[in-house]
Each structure stands twice: as C-alpha cells, then as structure tokens.
Amino acid sequence: MRQYFWLLLLPAGPAAAQATAPLTVQLDNVRLQVARNAAGQPTYAVQFGAKPVVTTSRLGLALADGPGFDGPLEITGSETKDVDETWNPVWGEVKTIRNHYRQLTVHLRQPQQPGRRLDVVFRVFADGVGFRYEVPRQPGLSYFTVQQELTEFNLPANHKAFWIPGDYDSNEYAYTTSRLSEVDTTPIEAIQQKAAPHRVQTPLMLKSDDGLYVNIHEAALVNYPAMMLDVDPATYGLRSHLVPAATGAAAYLQAPEHTPWRTIVVSDKAPEVLVSKLILNLNEPTKFPTTDWIKPQKFVGVWWEMHVNKASWNYADTSNLKLAGTDWNRLKPNGRHGANTTNVKRYIDFAAQHGLQSVLVEGWNVGWEDWAGNWKEEVFDFVTPYPDFNVTELQQYAAAKGVQLMMHHETSGSVTNYERRQQEAYRFMKEHNYAAVKTGYVGRIIPRGEHHDGQWMVNHYNHTAALLGQNELMVDMHEAVRPTGLHRTYPNWLASEAARGNEFNAWSSGNPPEHETILPFTRLMGGPMDYTPGIFRIKLESWNPAQNKGRQVHTTLAKQLALYVTLYSPVQMAADLPEAYEQHLDAFQFIKDVAVDWDDTRILAAEPGEYITTARKAKGREDWFVGSITDENPRQQTVKLDFLTPGRQYEATIYADAKGASWDKNPEAYQIRKQKVNSKSTLRLQLAAGGGAAISLRPIQ
C-alpha cells in the first residue's frame, strides 16, 4: 500500500512554485547564489569577491526507482540561519576551531506527480561553501536508490589542475599538473582499475590564472560512495560521478537521509586553503563517551625492511596454501621472515631507547605466502601468529620497556572475511595489550564487484572505526577511501593512507620531488595521512644490491625530516630501519623531538607543486617546529619567526641540506646548526633540489 499514499497526501496547488528569483547568501568574500535554469532545474554559483569560482551549475540526483530529482524542480521555500561557534578537536593542527557559517536551506519539489521533495542545504563560510542534498521523511519516498548524482562544478576558465585518475579502487597515483583542457588519464598506468579518460578524483586542487586557489572535495562521507569528477575539457565543467556498487547503481538509501557535503574551498592565498577547517566543520562531533585513550604517537616498525627486500612478510616460500588446511608449524621457513621475535625485540629496544611509543609489526600472522592478487576469500584469520612470532613474549617484553606493539590487519581486499573475524580479532588485540591497528585493503574487494570507494566499502570503513572505538582501539587505514574529515566523528581514526605514500619510492618509479608539496593541497584536505616519512638511507641498493638496483627515494635526508611538519598526522612513522637511524643519530634527534599534536599551525609559504613551509606549536608546550620543502628545484625560503612569543629567547636547531646536496646526486648530505632566535628573527633556508629543512625551536629557560 505504501507506494500509493503520497498521491493522496501531496498538497494541492503549491504556493511557492513561482519562487525563481535567485537566493543569495554571502559571508565575507564568499557569495552563493541559488536559482533555477531555463529547464527549471536548480542551480548554484559561487563567487569570491568579484571573481567567479563556480559558474551556474546544476544540482540533482537521478534515482533508480521512479521519478528522481534530475528534472525540473520547484523551489517551495527556503530558510537561512547563522552559526558562529568554536570547538576543540581531540587532536589536531590547532587547539581551537572556529565554525562560522551562514546556512541556506532550499526546499525543492517535483512539479509533477508524485511531487517528491528534496532539500539542498548550503553552508557559506569565509573560505568556501559546503552543500548537501537532504531527502526528508515523506510519504512518497522511503527506500530509494541513487543511480547517479548530477552535481556540477562549472569553472569559469581553463584552470591549472592537480589531479589523479578516477580509479574506483586506488588513490595511489602521482599527481599530474595540467590545464583542465588537458586532463587525460589514458596514458597513466592503472594502479587498480583504469579510470575513464576524463575522470579525476577529489580533493581536486585548482589554480586560476587570476590568482584563485580552489579545492573541490567532500565532507562526512557516510553511507554513500565517494565522488569522482568527470571533466569536460571543452567547457571546463566538472560533474560528479559516484563510484558504482556491484549492481551499477550508486547508493542504496532510506529517507530521511542526506548525501555527504560537497565542498569548495577558495582563497586568493594558497596557505589559506591549507589552514581551512571547512571540511572538519562539516563533520559531526564525536559521540565517543571518552577520548583519553586516544594517543597521538610516533612509531617504528618491521615494515621498510620488507619494502627494501631485506626481509619478507611471508614465513615460507611455499605458495598456493589454504588458510584452513595448512599446518604452519610444518612449513619450511625461508630464513628471511621479518616478523620474528628476535627482530621485533630489536625494534622494541630502539623505540624504548628513543622514546617512540609503538612498534608496528607486519607479517606477524599466517597467510602471507600468497596473500595478494588471487581474489581469494580466506587469506588471513588475524589471530594466528607465525611459529617464529611469540605474541605473549613480545607483549611482555614491550610492556617492560614502556612500548606497545601496533597490530596489523591486512585484509587483502577480502572484507567479508575480515568482517566475520573482526570481533575475534579485536578481542585478541585487547587480550594482548595492542592499542592500535594498521588495516590494509590491498587488491580487489570481496564482495566481488564492489569497489574500495563504493558505498558498501565506505560503510565498512566507518563501521570499523566505530567498532574499534567501542573497544577503545585506534586505527590507521591503508588502501581505504580518501578521508573526508571523519576523524572529527571518529577521533580514534588517526590516519589513512589513500594516496601514494613513501613506499612507492622503494619499488616503483617512485614519487617525484614535487609530490609532497601537492599532497597537503589534495589528499590531506580530508585528513591525516600515514605517509611514512623519515627515510635516511636514501639509496636503496645497499640494502639489497641485486633487487634494488638503481632505486632510491626522491628526496634529501633533510626533506624527510621536514615532512614530519609539512605532512600533518597524529600518527607518524619513523619508517627507516634502526640501523639506518643509528648512523645518523644527530639527525634522528629531530624525529625524537618533533610533536604529533599541535596547539597552532601557520602556513608560512605554500604553492602547490612547488614548496611549502609550515610552522607548528607543540600541544601544551612552547616548542615550535618548522618544516620547509621544495620540489625538484633548489629554492631559498625566508622564514620570519614572528609567530614566536615576543620577548622570549629560543634555541633553533636547523636540520638543513648540506651544500652540494640534491635528491638525485647527493641526498644524504645534511648539516645541523643551532642558533639563538626570537620573534624578530628571520631565517634563510637553502633548500636543495628535492630538498628541505626542519627546525626545532625550544624556549631557553
């Protein structure tokens, strides 16, 4: 019966159908206009001062079941409200965040039967606009399927864009910098699934010739697929494309429901984009009853030694095993297994000696012999260690030294298998005193046909964060969908990968020197990344000459230090091996000292694809840290220390590229110097090609 109710309940003669005069909301420089086009479809446009940011662009949702919101819609009413409040994140780049916006809610209705209703809610901030679709509770629409979203972001000119291909299953691409008219994913080798030729991912960073910096992304991705953008190279129009489910539809929803926020951050200054809290503000506050168990931290791990072919994740070299039928004690060990008790103790000793909180161990659990690429459901069980990994002994050893082991759950994309075993896996973690888990989703997803960035997987990631939260456990997700500020809601979700991390330097063409200058303008707009900085042994041949021939990280050593400041994350790995650090303990001192949680952040200079200089004040302390990085060009950066407390003296320790250093020829040449400074001081940093500098600033008692 239900589907016929609305025929009766639809009010006759909607009075507001004539409301076609544009609705306008402005806050500071940002101006939003909502109207209808000649076809009667709702549109919006955004200006920054006098400059167009988004020209008249359609809004709409196409449904799979009955008339959707893709045709003409009447505006039946609207409301506005102003909000100005502050809140304190559990951890973050700043201690206090202001949430100041003007909200416009526009009520829409199909002019024809069945007269289904849709709201669009806009929030206009000083640094941009967020909007989302809301399907209110209504008689004619309870369960519905979004076939596609028709949101446009029409751009006024052929901007420069920093983009990666719209792969439904991976964000692990180097960025291409091109005009919108030149966007073409065709020549780019697919990481997982080949993108359509003009499809790119968000966050998409744009720069206009008239000096605007525009970032398009989304906030609070919940119960919905990730949004990609289809670029029209002729008109510079962007149109949303939702990652499809196995069925081809996009999202299965139940009213009342809303989409994630579509976000447009805009400024005429690049640093303003980086400090924007628009995305975080559009996320819901956490509902966790307590958060004192959430600890920003640094860690080392049995990990990079596998990437540089010094050790293996797998215990044996036997392939084609079955999880259920294998007697792991009878396998012949290959002698290269990294996650053995002795080796892990070495990392625990190192972490304890240098005050790092945790030790990640990958390859501790059975299943790595043929874990990837087989689209196989039962790969890991998450609770059975290899014969040479003594969980209890290591837990006690670590505890005695004040260190915690960090759990690792690689799912190899078999998510149904993980979900069956999650509760048991988390009980195992609690039982053995693990406080955090690094999860992984390498390879094709099971349920087969689903994608990493589709609705089903989005729900899985959020479900996992919530379930871990209930267990007071923290998480760092790899190969998950790119973040959208959900760490406000789930502050135990410390970081994600969801971009091309440092690891690519170990076994591929690597990351170009500009890569880390683009990441904060793109991937990091949504949240922290576990980039795994801190590689000291830049040329990788010495670890394994046969297998690493010619491989190196595209960086100087000093730049690796700077990344701890320029790439924000509350969980930072010191990714290299203890023996690499032990050869440069003077430089390692910066990693020991640098904070992972902050009271304040200043972007001192930034240009995507070129350079970033960032200063941050450690949480609850007077110490400041500065990181400065450049692309493949050597560069001088002038750092005015006017953020320091006036009248106070500080000791600056400057970790800089040495003369003659460069990422390709001489990457490990660095110099460390100390000098006294105050708020009137200016430092001049010489960054090598592909180089950087890191500074710690400690008040002198």
Add this chain to the structure above:
Amino acid sequence: MRQYFWLLLLPAGPAAAQATAPLTVQLDNVRLQVARNAAGQPTYAVQFGAKPVVTTSRLGLALADGPGFDGPLEITGSETKDVDETWNPVWGEVKTIRNHYRQLTVHLRQPQQPGRRLDVVFRVFADGVGFRYEVPRQPGLSYFTVQQELTEFNLPANHKAFWIPGDYDSNEYAYTTSRLSEVDTTPIEAIQQKAAPHRVQTPLMLKSDDGLYVNIHEAALVNYPAMMLDVDPATYGLRSHLVPAATGAAAYLQAPEHTPWRTIVVSDKAPEVLVSKLILNLNEPTKFPTTDWIKPQKFVGVWWEMHVNKASWNYADTSNLKLAGTDWNRLKPNGRHGANTTNVKRYIDFAAQHGLQSVLVEGWNVGWEDWAGNWKEEVFDFVTPYPDFNVTELQQYAAAKGVQLMMHHETSGSVTNYERRQQEAYRFMKEHNYAAVKTGYVGRIIPRGEHHDGQWMVNHYNHTAALLGQNELMVDMHEAVRPTGLHRTYPNWLASEAARGNEFNAWSSGNPPEHETILPFTRLMGGPMDYTPGIFRIKLESWNPAQNKGRQVHTTLAKQLALYVTLYSPVQMAADLPEAYEQHLDAFQFIKDVAVDWDDTRILAAEPGEYITTARKAKGREDWFVGSITDENPRQQTVKLDFLTPGRQYEATIYADAKGASWDKNPEAYQIRKQKVNSKSTLRLQLAAGGGAAISLRPIQ
C-alpha cells in the same frame, strides 16, 4: 614468476595421448562409458540395462583465466577401484546405509601448452552414477575462475519432466509436468528472478516412455554455485548452467579443488529412486566430534497465525524505521503482534501437554516493521526482543515445562549484516538455552548482485552450518539453496525449505494437490524439507474473513497427517494453531505419535505427480507408520503389511478421508478406525481427491 613454471615442468611427449578407446565401468544394471568425441573432447554415457539413460555427452569446464578445459583434452591415464561399505547416519530414513560403487578416475590434459591437468572421477552405483571434476595440484594452475561448466546430460528421447524454472534466487515454484520439448518458463510468474526460457532447476525428475525413472541433481555442493540445467527442446539435451556471481563468473577456486558431484539416479521402478542413497553416499562423513546433542524433533510455533492474518510479525504498524535509530519501547503497538509473552506461553503449554519438543517464535526480535523488499542492509540485529517478548521469562517458563524455544533468524537477504552479527547471535542463543534456529533469506541478497544459489551464498550456508555445529546448535534453513546431501557432513543441518512449502496455500494460488507427490522425487532427493504439514483448519476464511477470502489449503485433513510420513524430515512442524488442533485431538494423536527418526523405510507405491505410499519404522522401536497421498484424483491404495515382523500382532490406527471428503469441497472430513493386523494383512485405503491416509502400527504387548 609462478605462472611460467609449468612451461618447464610439463613432461615432454605424453605417452597416453592415444588412449581413446572407451573406458567402461558397470555395476549391476548401470553401465558407464567414457570416451572422446571427434573434436577430442571428453564424453560420457550411461545405460541402464539395454536402455540408454544419458547418451554421449560432453564434459568440460570453461575458465575465465587462460586456457580452460573446454577444448580437446588428452586422456593420459585412468584408475578404477571398488568400494563396498556401510555407515550409520546420525538420523535418517534408515538405520544403516550401504555405499557400494565402482570408481573410475580419468586423467585429462590439455594437448597444447600450458598442458593443464583435469581429472574426472566417476562412481557407478547400482542405482546411478555420480561424477565430479577434480583440478589436481599442478604448477600451471593454482588460483582459477570457472566461467561456466559444460557438462551435458543428453537424453535419448522426449521424456516427461517434472520441473521448476531456473530462478537463481528461489525454488518456491509449483512443478510443471511437460515433455522436454515443451519446457518453457516464459508464462510462469517469477518468485525472485525470471529464469531463461529453457532453464530449469535440479533435482530434475524425468520419466521415459520406455519406463525409466531418471533424476539429475548434484551432491555435496561446497564452494561452488548451484547447477541449473538448460534444456534444448529440439535435441532433449541438457547442459549445466552455474548460477553466476555478481561479476558474471561462476566460481573462484584454488587448486587442488573439485566440483560437486553431478548425480544421475536411475531405475525402472519409481520407488527405487526415492530410496536411493546415492547422493548421501557422495557426501563426506561428519567431522563433528560428538552428535548426541542433535535431536530430531517436532515443534509448534507462532507462525501460521501470521500467515492466516490473525497476527503480525511486526509489533507496530509504523513503517520506514531504521534499526539503529529507533526506540522500540516508544513505538505504538498494533495489538496484533503474535510473538508476545502471553501468546508464546500458550504454545509452550500446548507443546508440553502433547509432548512436542519445541516452540518456534517468529517476530520476536525488532525490525519487522519494514523488513522485506527494501534491499536494506541493517534490518535485524538478532538479539533485541520486542518490548512485549520477555526472553528470560519465556525461557524459564519453557524449561519448567520441558520444552525449548526455537530461535528464528530472518536475515531478509542481508547476509553481510547477519555474518557480522552471527557470533553474537549464537552466544545469545546459548545464553538463553535455545538449541536450534530457523534461518531465513527472504528477498534480494546483500552483497548486492550475489544470488541465493551462487558460490558466495553456498559458502555462507555451509559456513553457518559449521559455525552452528561448533556451538552445538541445530539449524533449519529457509530460502537457502536446495540441499545436496550435506546433512551427512553437517547433521545439525536438520532441514531446509528450498521449495514451495505449505505456506503458499495461505496467501497465493497455493500448491496443487499433486505437489507433495512430486516433492520426494525432486526437492527431497537432496535432503529433508521443512514443509510445515499438519494444517487442520483447511479453509482459512474463518481465521480472518476479510483478508483470507476464498483461501484454503489444497488438501484434506487426513492428507496433512500422511505428509509426516511421505515427506521425510527429522524436524517436523505441527504447523496449525493450538485452537485448530484442540478441535480435532483425535486426529492430532497421529502427529503426537509419529516418529521423526527411522530405522527403516519402504516405498510401497509411488508415481511422481500421482501418488506415494510410504511405510517407516520408528528408530529403536517396533512402531511403523504409513502415509499415503494422492493428487487431485481419488484413488484406492492397497497396502500390504508384509514389512511387519512376522508372527506379531499390531494395532493399526487408520486416519483416513471420510466418505464424501475432497480437498476442495469437504476437506476436513476424516474418519479414524482401529483394527488388529499382522504381516499378512492387507489394507485398502480410499484416498479422496487431494486426499490421503495415515496409519500408525503399534505392536500389541
């Protein structure tokens, strides 16, 4: 590297390539021939005496990844062995089962590179043939995907067939009886998903004009999709069609692996088909360490009263609820909720009074307000009762009366949600003293795109049986794939639905009177069915005149009693309401008396679509029970009691259709008479149109 190894390891010059003379194996009347056709493809053929059963038919598997087994294959060798053994099922139709077969293993290899190997293993029994494909461990093939299976069952003539459409998601069809040339699913309304025009399901029952009864099905369906059959109406050829995954492929496998057994049961006597243990014999023995917790049983339940619109599963009439966001205590009760504490106590009282073991309660847990048809992931949590269902009070009440509650887990097809919650749900069952669960899979499956009968769901059902087994819990699965004898391996899997049950009589065109005479020849070949017999109030209007207008079960009352014998199951519901039984306690006595586990079974007469008369001896007792049913035609059945122990006197209680009874005009007219009999006695039963008779035979002390 792995994929190149086989190039080196393939032995040069296979010596057995010329082995094209047919391989022949015979046991009693059944003769198998294996050969190669002109194209070099392997074939088989089956004869029964001089009569062809399956004419020359192709064997083959098409793979999605590289050269498969669909082209020519060399026969590189073969082996035979003879097995003759007996075993005792945990429960069943007979106490002891003989497993006697001759096995032929045929080794096949691709004649070209990569020379992948495939074995086909045949077992020839006195009553048919089983065969399966086995992919041995080999260097060139570890992980592989079966795109389709190419097994043919070519029939020598235009047999009569008893078939249902090849719906990937439902078996709940009435049977069509037609010649093979007339198979056409087009006019049949789909229950879930429309079948291809000539696609039918197994078990497929066939009768040839020269008097052979042939049943085609499969045994031990594990890690593989169900097999459907595509009928060629011109040639009478059948070809396997595997239910596809969401991706379109059929099965994701890892060598060594094998398919289920393809089974051909054949006899010139219809009863021989019904007593065949071929399918059970092709299943693996159980690995459960103990089985004494597995109890065949009868039960009543809060269930039929919902089907006849006297009560509701749902507690409130509010629709469009969300599981997580609903305060169930604040919903307005509709006053018709069946699973309320008071009503359940009434069933417990009834079960206790009449010696029935269990009380099923459907609708006890929150979520029924809009549970079906929405393809919604979070419908039920399996642990939260409605406000008017007191789990603890009822558990104690039942225990005090020596009765157990039977759990109900309706998943509404959202299997990922169920899998997430299974462990917790089973803990809840153990905590509250439930010993068995009826599961349900109504509606479209989540993971979306998967089918009830595809590999992923097959794995789910088997996983569920295993997991319940670990918890010493029994299960009765509804809307699961049709059985293939896996109750030998999982004896806690008491029954499945997987066919059109009695419930259809309550709210659809119902089941024609012939239906139950076909079920044992089709659906029940694979295992027991929870058909829910025992409806005494045949005309349903009296329960709810407005909503049940003209509805009735297509049966006489006496036939409902007979079904407890003719439709074998170790778990039998007395499906009607206590108040219906209380009006006919004399007839209900048969349901109280009839056994659900047996030492012996004799099919005294049977013809699919017409009649069945079955006698069974109660496990460990001297009591026999006889059931006799007919289709829409009245019929006399002569029952020779020569199965009784010679020289012993028995009291026969005969529950028969009364004079003038008929399923449509006078269904509730029955008569009960008692008489003394012995092994030389013959009873003449007058079965009404759509009627039946039930007899209990008790030795006189």
